Amino acid sequence: MKIAVSATGPGLDAEVDPRFGRCQCFTIVDPQTMESEALDNSNAMAAGGAGISTAQMIAGKGVEVVLTGNCGPNAYQTLSAAGVQVITGVSGKIKDAIEAYKAGKLQPNAQPSVGSHYGMGGGMGAGMGMGRGMGKGRGRGRGRGTGLGPGPGAGPGIMPQALSPDQEIEMLKSQAQILGQQLNEIQRRLEALEKGR
Amino acid sequence: MGADPYAPQMTREQELDFLRNQAEAIKEELDQIDGRIRELETE
Numbered sequence A: 001m002k003i004a005v006s007a008t009g010p011g012l013d014a015e016v017d018p019r020f021g022r023c024q025c026f027t028i029v030d031p032q033t034m035e036s037e038a039l040d041n042s043n044a045m046a047a048g049g050a051g052i053s054t055a056q057m058i059a060g061k062g063v064e065v066v067l068t069g070n071c072g073p074n075a076y077q078t079l080s081a082a083g084v085q086v087i088t089g090v091s092g093k094i095k096d097a098i099e100a101y102k103a104g105k106l107q108p109n110a111q112p113s114v115g116s117h118y119g120m121g122g123g124m125g126a127g128m129g130m131g132r133g134m135g136k137g138r139g140r141g142r143g144r145g146t147g148l149g150p151g152p153g154a155g156p157g158i159m160p161q162a163l164s165p166d167q168e169i170e171m172l173k174s175q176a177q178i179l180g181q182q183l184n185e186i187q188r189r190l191e192a193l194e195k196g197r
Numbered sequence B: 001m002g003a004d005p006y007a008p009q010m011t012r013e014q015e016l017d018f019l020r021n022q023a024e025a026i027k028e029e030l031d032q033i034d035g036r037i038r039e040l041e042t043e
Helices: A050-059 A073-081 A094-102 A124-130 A165-195 B012-042
Strands: A003-007 A025-030 A035-040 A065-067 A085-087
Touching (some): A003 A094, A025 A094, A165 B012
Antiparallel strands (some): A025 A035
16 A cells, blocks of 8 residues: 655655645655655646646555645545545644554545645745755745635635644644745855855 | 756846745745634634
8 A cells, every 4th residue: 555645855754745736745655564755746846737747646656545734626636536535634744644544543535625726825936937946956946835815714725624723723833834944945045145245 | 856957047136036035925924824823723
Protein backbone atom coordinates (compact mmCIF):
# COMPACT_ATOMS: atom_id res chain seq x y z
CA MET A 1 0.00 0.00 0.00
CA LYS A 2 1.18 3.51 -0.77
CA ILE A 3 0.18 6.72 0.99
CA ALA A 4 1.08 10.08 -0.54
CA VAL A 5 1.51 13.00 1.84
CA SER A 6 1.82 16.58 0.62
CA ALA A 7 5.07 17.75 2.14
CA THR A 8 7.14 20.86 2.72
CA GLY A 9 10.30 18.87 2.10
CA PRO A 10 11.66 15.36 1.76
CA GLY A 11 11.74 12.85 4.59
CA LEU A 12 9.34 11.67 7.25
CA ASP A 13 10.27 14.49 9.61
CA ALA A 14 9.09 17.18 7.20
CA GLU A 15 5.79 18.94 7.83
CA VAL A 16 2.60 18.23 5.94
CA ASP A 17 2.09 20.97 3.35
CA PRO A 18 -1.45 22.33 3.73
CA ARG A 19 -1.85 22.52 -0.04
CA PHE A 20 -2.30 19.56 -2.34
CA GLY A 21 -1.91 20.76 -5.92
CA ARG A 22 0.79 23.28 -5.20
CA CYS A 23 2.70 21.62 -2.41
CA GLN A 24 6.47 21.56 -2.68
CA CYS A 25 6.74 17.82 -2.91
CA PHE A 26 5.15 14.56 -1.90
CA THR A 27 6.40 11.85 0.35
CA ILE A 28 5.11 8.45 -0.67
CA VAL A 29 5.13 6.09 2.26
CA ASP A 30 4.54 2.39 2.70
CA PRO A 31 2.78 2.42 6.08
CA GLN A 32 3.82 -1.15 6.85
CA THR A 33 7.55 -0.65 6.44
CA MET A 34 7.60 3.17 6.76
CA GLU A 35 9.85 3.22 3.71
CA SER A 36 9.43 6.53 1.94
CA GLU A 37 10.17 8.13 -1.38
CA ALA A 38 10.27 11.86 -2.11
CA LEU A 39 8.55 13.11 -5.23
CA ASP A 40 9.00 16.67 -6.48
CA ASN A 41 5.76 18.35 -7.42
CA SER A 42 6.49 19.80 -10.82
CA ASN A 43 3.01 21.35 -10.85
CA ALA A 44 3.64 23.65 -7.90
CA MET A 45 4.33 26.55 -10.23
CA ALA A 46 1.87 25.65 -12.95
CA ALA A 47 -0.19 28.51 -14.31
CA GLY A 48 -3.39 26.54 -13.97
CA GLY A 49 -4.71 23.06 -13.51
CA ALA A 50 -2.21 22.27 -10.81
CA GLY A 51 -4.73 20.28 -8.79
CA ILE A 52 -5.70 18.01 -11.65
CA SER A 53 -2.15 17.53 -12.90
CA THR A 54 -0.90 16.76 -9.43
CA ALA A 55 -3.77 14.36 -8.81
CA GLN A 56 -2.98 12.56 -12.07
CA MET A 57 0.67 12.34 -11.12
CA ILE A 58 -0.18 10.90 -7.72
CA ALA A 59 -2.74 8.46 -9.10
CA GLY A 60 -0.15 7.32 -11.63
CA LYS A 61 2.14 6.34 -8.79
CA GLY A 62 -0.27 3.69 -7.60
CA VAL A 63 -1.12 5.62 -4.46
CA GLU A 64 -4.23 4.51 -2.57
CA VAL A 65 -4.52 7.26 0.02
CA VAL A 66 -3.61 10.95 0.02
CA LEU A 67 -3.02 12.84 3.26
CA THR A 68 -2.97 16.62 2.94
CA GLY A 69 -4.15 19.83 4.54
CA ASN A 70 -6.67 20.80 1.90
CA CYS A 71 -7.83 19.49 -1.43
CA GLY A 72 -9.85 21.40 -4.01
CA PRO A 73 -12.71 20.04 -6.10
CA ASN A 74 -10.75 19.35 -9.29
CA ALA A 75 -8.03 17.42 -7.56
CA TYR A 76 -10.56 15.67 -5.35
CA GLN A 77 -12.62 14.50 -8.32
CA THR A 78 -9.55 13.34 -10.20
CA LEU A 79 -8.26 11.40 -7.23
CA SER A 80 -11.65 9.92 -6.43
CA ALA A 81 -12.11 8.85 -10.05
CA ALA A 82 -8.79 7.05 -9.79
CA GLY A 83 -9.92 5.30 -6.62
CA VAL A 84 -7.63 7.29 -4.36
CA GLN A 85 -8.97 8.13 -0.90
CA VAL A 86 -8.46 11.74 0.15
CA ILE A 87 -7.97 12.73 3.77
CA THR A 88 -7.69 16.45 4.53
CA GLY A 89 -7.19 18.47 7.67
CA VAL A 90 -3.88 16.75 8.24
CA SER A 91 -0.99 18.73 9.71
CA GLY A 92 2.19 18.19 11.66
CA LYS A 93 5.02 15.84 10.82
CA ILE A 94 4.57 13.31 8.06
CA LYS A 95 5.52 10.37 10.24
CA ASP A 96 2.93 11.41 12.82
CA ALA A 97 0.29 11.71 10.10
CA ILE A 98 1.08 8.20 8.88
CA GLU A 99 0.89 6.86 12.41
CA ALA A 100 -2.45 8.60 12.92
CA TYR A 101 -3.73 7.03 9.72
CA LYS A 102 -2.55 3.59 10.79
CA ALA A 103 -4.29 4.08 14.12
CA GLY A 104 -7.56 4.82 12.31
CA LYS A 105 -7.65 8.41 13.55
CA LEU A 106 -7.98 9.90 10.07
CA GLN A 107 -11.10 9.43 8.02
CA PRO A 108 -11.52 9.94 4.25
CA ASN A 109 -13.39 13.01 3.06
CA ALA A 110 -16.67 12.72 1.26
CA GLN A 111 -16.03 15.99 -0.55
CA PRO A 112 -13.28 18.50 -1.27
CA SER A 113 -12.23 20.57 1.71
CA VAL A 114 -11.68 23.84 -0.14
CA GLY A 115 -12.90 25.64 -3.22
CA SER A 116 -11.05 26.04 -6.47
CA HIS A 117 -7.71 27.82 -6.57
CA TYR A 118 -6.97 27.41 -2.90
CA GLY A 119 -3.28 27.92 -2.32
CA MET A 120 -2.79 30.32 -5.19
CA GLY A 121 -3.20 33.45 -3.13
CA GLY A 122 -1.90 36.91 -3.80
CA GLY A 123 1.57 35.82 -4.66
CA MET A 124 0.52 33.68 -7.50
CA GLY A 125 1.12 36.01 -10.40
CA ALA A 126 4.58 37.07 -9.50
CA GLY A 127 5.45 33.69 -8.17
CA MET A 128 4.64 31.92 -11.36
CA GLY A 129 6.08 34.42 -13.69
CA MET A 130 9.40 35.02 -12.19
CA GLY A 131 10.11 32.45 -9.57
CA ARG A 132 12.00 33.67 -6.59
CA GLY A 133 15.28 32.37 -7.86
CA MET A 134 16.59 32.29 -4.35
CA GLY A 135 19.93 30.66 -4.03
CA LYS A 136 21.21 27.46 -5.50
CA GLY A 137 19.23 27.99 -8.64
CA ARG A 138 16.04 26.69 -7.11
CA GLY A 139 12.96 28.11 -8.76
CA ARG A 140 10.64 28.80 -5.89
CA GLY A 141 7.86 30.87 -7.32
CA ARG A 142 5.01 28.79 -6.11
CA GLY A 143 1.71 30.13 -4.95
CA ARG A 144 1.44 30.34 -1.26
CA GLY A 145 -1.90 31.94 -0.52
CA THR A 146 -3.88 30.59 2.31
CA GLY A 147 -7.24 31.24 0.76
CA LEU A 148 -8.26 33.26 3.77
CA GLY A 149 -10.55 36.15 3.15
CA PRO A 150 -10.52 39.45 4.97
CA GLY A 151 -13.82 38.99 6.71
CA PRO A 152 -14.78 36.86 9.61
CA GLY A 153 -14.71 33.20 8.98
CA ALA A 154 -13.04 31.63 6.05
CA GLY A 155 -12.80 33.61 2.90
CA PRO A 156 -12.61 32.48 -0.69
CA GLY A 157 -11.39 29.00 -0.79
CA ILE A 158 -12.02 27.50 2.58
CA MET A 159 -15.16 25.55 3.26
CA PRO A 160 -14.81 24.98 6.94
CA GLN A 161 -17.43 22.32 7.36
CA ALA A 162 -14.75 19.66 7.11
CA LEU A 163 -12.77 21.06 10.03
CA SER A 164 -13.59 21.58 13.65
CA PRO A 165 -12.35 24.88 15.18
CA ASP A 166 -9.48 23.05 16.82
CA GLN A 167 -8.51 21.42 13.55
CA GLU A 168 -8.71 24.74 11.75
CA ILE A 169 -6.55 26.41 14.39
CA GLU A 170 -4.00 23.64 14.08
CA MET A 171 -4.01 23.89 10.30
CA LEU A 172 -3.68 27.67 10.42
CA LYS A 173 -0.79 27.44 12.84
CA SER A 174 0.89 24.98 10.53
CA GLN A 175 0.36 27.33 7.60
CA ALA A 176 1.69 30.24 9.62
CA GLN A 177 4.78 28.25 10.48
CA ILE A 178 5.42 27.44 6.83
CA LEU A 179 4.84 31.03 5.79
CA GLY A 180 7.14 32.19 8.57
CA GLN A 181 9.87 29.94 7.24
CA GLN A 182 9.35 31.30 3.75
CA LEU A 183 9.48 34.83 5.09
CA ASN A 184 12.75 34.12 6.88
CA GLU A 185 14.18 32.67 3.70
CA ILE A 186 13.12 35.75 1.73
CA GLN A 187 14.57 38.06 4.35
CA ARG A 188 17.87 36.20 4.30
CA ARG A 189 17.99 36.50 0.55
CA LEU A 190 17.08 40.19 0.74
CA GLU A 191 19.87 40.82 3.22
CA ALA A 192 22.34 39.00 1.03
CA LEU A 193 21.29 40.99 -2.00
CA GLU A 194 21.37 44.28 -0.13
CA LYS A 195 24.84 43.56 1.23
CA GLY A 196 25.97 42.99 -2.30
CA ARG A 197 25.39 46.62 -3.16
CA MET B 1 13.62 20.32 -5.38
CA GLY B 2 15.10 20.59 -8.77
CA ALA B 3 16.09 23.77 -10.49
CA ASP B 4 13.47 25.29 -12.71
CA PRO B 5 14.95 25.35 -16.20
CA TYR B 6 12.31 27.84 -17.34
CA ALA B 7 12.82 30.43 -14.63
CA PRO B 8 13.69 33.71 -16.32
CA GLN B 9 16.74 35.59 -15.16
CA MET B 10 16.10 38.64 -13.03
CA THR B 11 18.32 41.59 -12.45
CA ARG B 12 19.36 42.24 -8.88
CA GLU B 13 16.96 45.18 -8.64
CA GLN B 14 14.10 43.12 -10.01
CA GLU B 15 14.79 40.37 -7.54
CA LEU B 16 14.98 42.83 -4.65
CA ASP B 17 11.70 44.39 -5.70
CA PHE B 18 10.09 41.02 -6.16
CA LEU B 19 11.29 39.70 -2.82
CA ARG B 20 10.10 42.81 -0.99
CA ASN B 21 6.67 42.36 -2.52
CA GLN B 22 6.68 38.70 -1.59
CA ALA B 23 7.67 39.52 1.97
CA GLU B 24 4.86 42.07 2.23
CA ALA B 25 2.33 39.60 0.85
CA ILE B 26 3.45 36.92 3.30
CA LYS B 27 3.22 39.35 6.21
CA GLU B 28 -0.33 40.21 5.18
CA GLU B 29 -1.22 36.54 4.97
CA LEU B 30 0.29 35.94 8.39
CA ASP B 31 -1.77 38.81 9.78
CA GLN B 32 -4.90 37.29 8.29
CA ILE B 33 -4.06 33.90 9.72
CA ASP B 34 -3.38 35.42 13.15
CA GLY B 35 -6.70 37.21 12.99
CA ARG B 36 -8.54 34.05 12.08
CA ILE B 37 -6.83 32.09 14.86
CA ARG B 38 -7.81 34.76 17.36
CA GLU B 39 -11.40 34.59 16.16
CA LEU B 40 -11.46 30.83 16.49
CA GLU B 41 -9.91 30.92 19.92
CA THR B 42 -12.49 33.37 21.24
CA GLU B 43 -15.46 31.49 19.78
